[in-house]
Amino acid sequence: MALTWVSEHNGHMLSQSAMSSAPPTHPLLARLQHYVQFADDERASLEALAAGPVITVRQRRDLAREGDKARGVNLILDGWAFRYKTLEDGRRQIIAFLLPGDLCDVHGYIHRELDHSTGAVTPVRYVEIPRERIEALVALGPRVAQALWWDASVSASIQREWTVNLGQRDALERLSHLLCELVHRLRAVGLADDNRCDIPLTQTDLAEATGMTPVHVNRMVQELRARGLIRWKGRAFEALDLDRLCNVAMFNPAYLHLDREGRHLDAT
Known part of the structure; x- marks a missing residue:
């Protein structure tokens, strides 16, 4: 079923609370530590x-x-968001899903204005990090600076893989690849229990991310279920055979760069 998207201008439907607090260890740190280990x-x-x-x-x-106007960098603490572009006739393309721990374009503040929109799939909690704090982080030394560069590089790498998805994979491969990616990314920030996780996406969300119609997405989900590859009810998703699902998708997780590429910079 298609969703009705209600779009409010930046800030008008937001509530900001100085009393809100986040856990002392947040998913950004969990994810960045897949690249390099930090000093205290x-x-x-x-x-x-x-x-x-x-x-x-x-x-x-x-x-x-x-x-x-581009200001700081938004860090997702809880919930799912996505980047999207909308054509003049209202058609929309989802160009990235943003999960807890993701920075919404770590270098985006250098532009005069935003060249895409960011919407919330679920209720989202985030913090807006001023430019000065990002620059101060970079000044801490090569470990943090390169970890932030890896973060930006992985975002670009994911975008390249999505381009291949849209241009070369068939419908079943396309959906399977997206699901494999989400499982691996959720694992990286501790939000997947083995191959089980919450994926709160509708058929319309999946259609706008994969270039299919919602009806065709539904057919592909049913095909994956029939093959015994996934179980998906409501938000609860499980890859019953992740290896086979990856084979269907021709999925190689190397583009996510989660194997400690910066180990030579590790703090001792």
Whole structure:
């Protein structure tokens, strides 16, 4: 079933609370540690990014809209969001899913205005990190600086893989590849229990991310179920045979760069 997307201009439907607090160890740190291990002072600086104030956005509202003035960098603490582009006739393409621990374009603040919009799939809690704090982090030393570069590089790598998905994979491969990617990314921030996780996406979300119609997405989900590859009820998703699902998708997780490529910079 198609969703009605309600879009509010940046900030009008947001509530900001100085009383909100985030866990001392947030998913950004969990994810960055897949690239490199930090010293205690670096960990403390990264954890401080989640100190707030925390902004809460309701489900199916916008965090930011194309054309808004670029300010800081948004760090997702809880919930799912996505980047999207909309054509003049209202057609929309989802170009990335943003999970807890994701920075919404770590270098985006250098532009005059945003060239895409960011919307909330679920209720989202995030913090807006000022440019000065990002620059101060980079100044801490090569470990943090390169970890942030890896983060930006992986975002670009995911975008390249999505381009291949849309241009070369068939419908079943396309959906399977996206599901494999989401399982691996959720694992990286501790949000997947083995091959089980919450995936709160509708058929319309999946259609707009994979270039299919919602009806065709439904057919592909049923095909994966019939093959015994997935179980999916409501938000609860399980890859019953992740290896076979990866084979269907021709999925290689190397583009996610989660195997400690920066180990030579590890703090001792």
